[in-house]
Amino acid sequence: MGAEREIIKGMQVKGGLLGLLMVAASALFGRWDVFFGMSVGVLLAYGDFLLLCLVAGELLELRSQSFFWMVQIFKYLIIGTILAVLFFKKLINPVATVCGLSLIMVIPFTEVLRLKKT
Numbered sequence: 464m465g466a467e468r469e470i471i472k473g474m475q476v477k478g479g480l481l482g483l484l485m486v487a488a489s490a491l492f493g494r495w496d497v498f499f500g501m502s503v504g505v506l507l508a509y510g511d512f513l514l515l516c517l518v519a520g521e522l523l524e525l526r527s528q529s530f531f532w533m534v535q536i537f538k539y540l541i542i543g544t545i546l547a548v549l550f551f552k553k554l555i556n557p558v559a560t561v562c563g564l565s566l567i568m569v570i571p572f573t574e575v576l577r578l579k580k581t
Contacts, residue, residue, distance in 0.1 A: 470574050470577050473577065474516075474571060474573055474574050475513065475516065475570075477573035477574070478509060478512060478566065478569075478573060481566065481570070481573070482505040482506075482508070482563075485501055485562070485563060485566065486501050486502050488501075489501035489559055489563075496553065496554065496555055496556040497556045497559045498559075499555045499559075500556035500557065500558070500559030500562075500563065501556075501559040501560070501563045503546075503549065503560055503563065504559065504561065504562060504563020504564040504566070505563040506563075507542060507563070507564060508563060508565070508570075509566060509567075511538075512567050546560065
């Protein structure tokens with residue numbers, strides 16, 4: 464279990480740094496909607512990754528898998544509703560938000576070589 468926790472910690476650190484880099488790079492566009500869109504996307508992706516790391520194992524062990532998936536669906540419905548309102552009000556850029564959300568797909572690849580060895 465120690466090696467797995469170390470790998471997850473590495474993913475969290477590298478994912479956080481990558482997220483900060485993505486947000487900083489979005490500031491170069493000079494548009495607030497792009498910056499806020501990227502920030503919202505990165506925060507949602509990184510927060511979702513941390514939440515999955517913290518509670519996924521416990522939820523799957525303590526409750527049935529259907530409860531875990533119900534919680535996930537409910538969480539994504541809430542996030543989707545909030546994003547829809549922000550998109551409708553034109554407060555954030557949808558393309559930048561999707562780019563920020565893609566961070567959750569990139570995080571595991573930061574430690575893929577170490578995962579292969581275990």
